[in-house]
Amino acid sequence: MPSKKNHLAVVIATMGCSITTLSFAQGMGMGGNEPEREITNVTGDLYRFRQIRHIGMFLVTTDGIIVIDPTNPELAAWLKEQLDERFGLPVKYVIYSHSHNDHAGGGDVFADTATFIGHENMRENLQRPADDAPLLPREQLWDANGDGMIQESEADGSAVTAFAQLDVNGNGSLTRAEIWAARFGGPTVRPPDLYYSNHAVITLGGKKVELHYTGRNHTDDMTVVLFPAERTIYTVDFLTPNRPARTVLDGGYLPDWVESLRRVEALDFDIIVPGHESPGTKAQVSEQARYMEDLYTAVSAGIAAGRNEEELVETILLEDYSHLIEYEYSRAGNVAGAYEMLMSTPGEH
Structure with a gap:
């Protein structure tokens, strides 16, 4: 409790x-044999790059490279070296999934050649x-x-x-x-040069990348990045396949999170790449949406019945989702976080 x-x-x-x-990654069971940093192919010219448990992406085109989430200065500098060595092409765009320091840091290394893009709510959040x-x-x-x-x-x-x-x-x-x-206020976060509101398309070297704002979820400035030809989306922190949401849902929004997942469900893709952990498939979006909806419904009903946070953590077990990775680790925190979220937002419970 x-x-x-x-x-x-x-x-x-x-x-x-x-x-x-690092200690969190080790505690969550990351294998000791994995390199600290690596680049892996997703499909075609689309790749993911990783440092410990933080993951970004990049798409290679004939006219340059599009990077999503530079993450931090050390990783971004390493990534630039790798891109120069492997492809010899400049980074033309840097897309931010959201404004949190641990995903948006380090972009300055690409500033000489790249345009930086983010959702319009990043302007205020920064x-x-x-x-x-x-x-x-x-x-x-x-x-x-x-x-x-x-x-x-x-x-x-x-x-x-x-x-x-x-x-x-x-x-x-x-x-x-x-x-x-x-x-939000890390000194290594370079503000976007361009902001979009609901939807934007970037075209480079004959390839397209779509930016979708699906509403508030983990933050209010989250961008879902869709690679239509590669049938892949990047969902960073608010959708991690085959796992509950992280712990206490810090900074999140309910019931908006559920609605955001439903909008993601309506997009046309096959592969999910999250900002942490392993890739998944579109079927897992539906499961995550059901989980968040059941969490919201159960906590709302408990609040209406006059139960306090401790009582809800003890009684809302969400056993239909006990097969999810880290269910035991995250369930109690999810319930407690949903309770605080709803209690601090009049009219949402």
Whole structure:
């Protein structure tokens, strides 16, 4: 049964991903024989590149290369060397799936030749909040003393190490601006040159890449990247085949997440490449949508019946999905995260 403190610990530790990525990957069962970085072919001229458990993509054309999610400076520099050596072509476009630091960092290495593209909501998400900006509604649930900040005493476990990294001024409290900086405000994130709203098509060297905004899910600026000729989509953080959503659904939106998955289901593709873990197939979109819908329905009903978070975590088992990888690891956090999401969003439960 997760306490509020433990729940907050997961969120803060996730924000401090730069210090936890390797240990998390090992804890989640990544094989010790895998190289730290690699490039693998998906189909045709479409490839995925990986560092530990972060995955981006690139498409090779006769006129240049399209990169999706440079990820971080170290990986992006390595990728540029690999692309130069293997293909001898410039990167002409860099597409951002969303504005989180751990996927959008490192793009400057391609700035001499590339145009950077992202969803229009990235523009606001990359703007630093004022120092006195109020906490977001969900963050306010963690603010036990109501002072508008998150104290170190409100976190424990792995969050303590991450907390020290995020607490820029060292005063023992996190402001909205400091929380933002941990997730969105990385100095290595180069803002997009071009923004799109609902749908965009990039054409290069006779090949097409489609950008689809399917609504709010893991973030409110998520781009689903469709490679129509390769019948492949890149879904980064909000759709990971054959797994529940990650832990406490930090920063996500319900019931929008379900609706977003249904829109993905309507696209024409065969292969899913997520931003973490292994590729999957279109059939797994339907399963993920059912899972998120059942999660939302069960938590909403529990709130309506007057049950608290701890009671819902104990009783909402979602046993139809017990075959999913990391079901035991993620289920309790999913329930707790959905509860907080709905309790902090009036009218959604």
